[in-house]
Amino acid sequence: MAKQSSTGLIAVQKRWPLILILLxxxxxxxxxxxxxxxxxxxxxxENGKINSEMHSFQSSRTGKGSAGSENPLSFMKSKLVxxxxxxxxxxxGPLLLMELAFLLRAVGTKVVWITNQKPTELDEVVYSLxxxxxxxxxxxxxxKGREAVDIALKADLVILNTAVAGKWLDAVLKENVPHVxxxxxxxxxxxxxxxxxxxxxxHLPHVAGAMIDSHVTxxxxxxxxxxxxxxKMPDTYVxxxxxxxxxxxxxxxxxxxxxxREHIRESLGVRKDDLLFAIINSxxxxxxxxxxxxxxxxxxxxxxxxxxxxxxxxxxxxGSDMNAQTxxxxxxxxxxxxxxxxxRVHFVNKTLNVAPYLASIDVLVQNSQAxxxxxxxITIEAMAFQLPVLGTAAGGTMEIVVNGTTGRxxxxxxxxxxxxxxxxxxxxxxxxxxxxxxxxGYERVNExxxxxxxxxxxxxxxxxxxxxxxxxx
Numbered sequence: 001m002a003k004q005s006s007t008g009l010i011a012v013q014k015r016w017p018l019i020l021i022l023l024x025x026x027x028x029x030x031x032x033x034x035x036x037x038x039x040x041x042x043x044x045x046e047n048g049k050i051n052s053e054m055h056s057f058q059s060s061r062t063g064k065g066s067a068g069s070e071n072p073l074s075f076m077k078s079k080l081v082x083x084x085x086x087x088x089x090x091x092x093g094p095l096l097l098m099e100l101a102f103l104l105r106a107v108g109t110k111v112v113w114i115t116n117q118k119p120t121e122l123d124e125v126v127y128s129l130x131x132x133x134x135x136x137x138x139x140x141x142x143x144k145g146r147e148a149v150d151i152a153l154k155a156d157l158v159i160l161n162t163a164v165a166g167k168w169l170d171a172v173l174k175e176n177v178p179h180v181x182x183x184x185x186x187x188x189x190x191x192x193x194x195x196x197x198x199x200x201x202x203h204l205p206h207v208a209g210a211m212i213d214s215h216v217t218x219x220x221x222x223x224x225x226x227x228x229x230x231x232k233m234p235d236t237y238v239x240x241x242x243x244x245x246x247x248x249x250x251x252x253x254x255x256x257x258x259x260x261r262e263h264i265r266e267s268l269g270v271r272k273d274d275l276l277f278a279i280i281n282s283x284x285x286x287x288x289x290x291x292x293x294x295x296x297x298x299x300x301x302x303x304x305x306x307x308x309x310x311x312x313x314x315x316x317x318x319g320s321d322m323n324a325q326t327x328x329x330x331x332x333x334x335x336x337x338x339x340x341x342x343x344r345v346h347f348v349n350k351t352l353n354v355a356p357y358l359a360s361i362d363v364l365v366q367n368s369q370a371x372x373x374x375x376x377x378i379t380i381e382a383m384a385f386q387l388p389v390l391g392t393a394a395g396g397t398m399e400i401v402v403n404g405t406t407g408r409x410x411x412x413x414x415x416x417x418x419x420x421x422x423x424x425x426x427x428x429x430x431x432x433x434x435x436x437x438x439x440x441g442y443e444r445v446n447e448x449x450x451x452x453x454x455x456x457x458x459x460x461x462x463x464x465x466x467x468x469x470x471x472x473x
Contacts, residue, residue, distance in 0.1 A: 069452075071106070071107055071455065072452070072455050072456040072459035073103060073104060073106075073107045073109075073455055073458070073459050073462070074107050075459070075463065076104055076107055076108075076109040076462065077107050077108035077109065078108060078109070078110065079109055079110065079156040079157065079466075080109075080110045080112070080151075080154060080155045080156050080157075081104060081109055081110065081111050081112070081155060081156065081157045081158075081159065082112050082114065082151050082152055082155040082157070082158045082159070083097055083100070083101055083111060083112070083113050083114070083159050083161065084114045084116060084143075084158065084159070084160050084161065084165050084168055085097050085113070085114070085115050085116065085161045085162070085165060086115075086116050086117055086161065086162050086164040086165040086167075086168075087115060087116070087117050087118075088115040088118065088125075088126050088129050088130070089125060089126070089129075090125055090129075090352060092189065092377075093161055093162045093189050094129075094161070096161075096187075096189070096241075097159070097161040097187065098129065098132070098133065098138075099244075100159070100458070101113065101133065101136070101138050102136050102138075103451075103455060103458075105136050105137050105138060110139075111137070111138045111139065112138070112139045112140075112141055112151050112155070113133055113138050113139065113140045113141070114140070114141050114142075114143050114148055114168070115140070115143060116143045116164075116165060116167065116168045117143075118143075143168060143172060144171075144172055148172055149172065149173060149176055152172075152173060152176070152180045153176060153179060153180065155183065156183070156466065156469070157183055157185060157462065157465065157466060157469065158180055158183055158184045158185070159184070159185045159186075159187055160184055160185075160186045160187065160207075161187050161189075162187070162188065162189055162190055163186075163188055163190050163196075163200045163201055164190070164200055166186075166199075166200040166201050166202070166203060166204070167199065167200060169181075169203055177203065181203055181206045181207055182206070182207070182208060182468070182469055182472040182473070183208055183465075183466075183469035183472075183473075184203075184207040184208055185207070185208055185209050185210075185211055185461065185462070185465045186204060186207050186209070186210045186211070186234075187210075187211045187212075188210055188211070188212050188217075188221060189212075189213065189217075189374055191217060191220055191221075191371055191374060196224050196225065196228050196229060197229075198229055198231075201225065201229070201231070202231070204225065204231060204233065204234060205231050205232050205233070205234055206234070207234050208234065208235075208465045208468045208469055208472075209234055209235045209236065209237055209461065209464065209465050209468070210233060210234050210235070210236045210237070211236075211237045211239055211458075211461055212236060212237070212238055212239070212374075213238075213239060213240065213241060213374050213375040213396065214238065214240065214374055214375050214395065214396035214399050215238050215399060216371075216372075216395055216396060216398070216399065217374045217375075217395070217396065218236050218238050220371065221233060221236070222236065235464075235468075237460075237461040237464070239454070239457045239458055239461060240375065240399070240448070240449065240453075240454070240457065241375055241377050241380070241449070241454055242380070242449050242450045242451045242452070242453045242454030242455075243380055243381055243384050243445060243449055243450055243451060244451050245450075245451050247355070247381060247384060248384055248450065248451075250355050250359075251355075251358070251381075251384040251385045251386075256359070257359040257385070258359075260355065260356040260359035260360060261359045261360045263356065263360075264356045264357060264359070264360035265360050268314070268316070268346050268348075268360075269346075270312075270314055270346075271311075271312075273311045274311050274312045274313070274314055275310075275311055275312070275313045275314070275362045275363070275428055276313075276314050276315075276316050276360065276361040276362050276363070277296065277313065277314070277315055277316070277361070277362065277363045277365055277390075277424055278315070278316035278317075278318055278357060278361040278363070278364060278365065279292050279315075279316070279317055279318070279319075279364075279365045279366070279367055280318040280319060280354055280357060280358075280364065280378050280382075281318075281319045281366075281368070281378065282319045282350060283317065283319045283320050283321065283326070283328065283329050283332070283350075284328060285328055285369070286368060286369055286370060287319070287367065287368055287369070288367030288368055288369045288392070288412075289317055289319075289328075289332055289367070290328070290331065290332060290335070291367060291369070291413075291414065291416065291417055291420075292315070292365055292367045292420070293315060293317075293332060293335055293336065293345065294335075294417050295416075295417045295418075295420035295421040295424060296313075296315040296341075296344075296345070296421070296424065297335075297339050297341060298417065298418065298421035299313070299421040299422075299424040299425050299428070300313070300341065300344065302421060302422070302425050303425060303428070308425070308428075308429060310428055310429055312344070313344070313424070313428055314344050314345070314346060315344060315345045315346070316345075316346045316348060316357070316361060317332070317345070317346070317347045317348065318348040318350070318351070318354065318357050319348075319350045320347040320348060320349050320350060321349065321350055322347075322349050329347075332347075333347070354378070354381065358381060358382055358384075358385040358387065359385060361387065362387065362427075362434065363387060363388050363389075363390060363424075363427055363434065364378070364379070364382035364387045364388075364389045364390070365389075365390045365391070365420070366378065366379050366389055366390070366391035366392065366397055366401075367390075367391070367392055367420070368392055368394070368395065368397070368412075369392065369394075369412050369413065370394070370412065371394055371395055372392050372394030372395020372396065372397055372398075372412065373394075373395045373396045373397055374395065374396050375395075375396035375399075375400075376391075376395070376396050376397050376400065379391065379397060379400045379401065380400060380445055380449040382441075383400075383406060383438075383441035383442060383444060383445045383449070384442060384445050384449075385438075385442075386435075386438035386439055386441065386442045387438050387441065388406065388407045388408075388427060388434055388437035388438050388441060389401050389406060389407035389441065390407055390408050390409075390410065390420060390423050390424070390427070391407060391408075391409055391410075392409065392410060392411070392412040392416060393409040393410060393411055393412070393416075394412045397409070400444075400449075401441075402440070402444065405437065405440050406437055406440045406441035406444055407437055407441065408423040408426070408427075410423060
């Protein structure tokens, strides 16, 4: 079995009060986030090659929406917005919609939330998230019933979150669908083939617009809906995400980072000078933890063969599920045991509180396979902590990572194993390059991927969609 986290009690107890304060703070900061938000995408499209029906509201260096200016969403004050989510869970889509709800509430928007599918039994996660929304002034309604229909008809704007949420339209609105569709903004994150069903998206061509997190995802939806469903995408807005102010405060607090780094490293049983390469994602084949471990093992072999003198390197898998022990995770642990690298590989249970791990590691590995990530928010979060990123040359990662400047890209699939192994060795041996990439990544985040950037980009979408809705009223 791979090595589990264990705490050095004597060393930790001396700093326990301060550590508890920081861990509680970061737990609150990161509870509402999309750290495991992901979906697959296929072909990368350059910024200048966007179809005329797609509106690019992605990262901008123009300075618009700067942190010190008026909130770009202030025009939403007193408007009524209905948010419809297919579920309420710790997965990326619902958490991202909740984040938007809180941004709107901050400017005085009346926000109503509907969850289309809720568990029949009491669920602690659902209850906790509902309480958070209540505390922030978000009203929750039942997915069915006359009240839901009335709110949809009265709302200035309706935002459907994920393709699956489309099932709510016919099931609840029924004959009122034509009255609501013209003021719908459809926020889409999925890319897997089974989401391309007419029962989900048959009303998609008629909504005011679709908002998607990367160019590659938007282009994939355009081609798949045309080729597979013979329907046309509505006006599509590409909006890159941004890091929250709370995350940036932690990332830029050197004392907090240092204490979190020391605590996590003690809990993992690694020394302060050891180098940690981490993949932070839910453990699944699509996230590529298996291929990452194979690359990591090859990097250990290369270091041994070349007799390179350097600090020990470790692989950290954040996103494990100690209770479920899935077949895939069992494969990972068996591989670690077979290669006898238990002292170099650490499995950490899944958590939304990723700040301590970002503070404790040296390099983030974003190894999502197939069509890659839709966007991959953990990538920009890692860059905020001045970490270089080793990512697959697929999906939204290619719109974030500048190859050779803020990190290195490698092919998805088995053909990427050797390249990733070489990149691990390079960043292990070349300290100057590793630190320079981390610094450049931090600069890129501050230029393009902050909360006020995202708010500005979303504000442009909402203004356009509201204008269309008003014209069709």
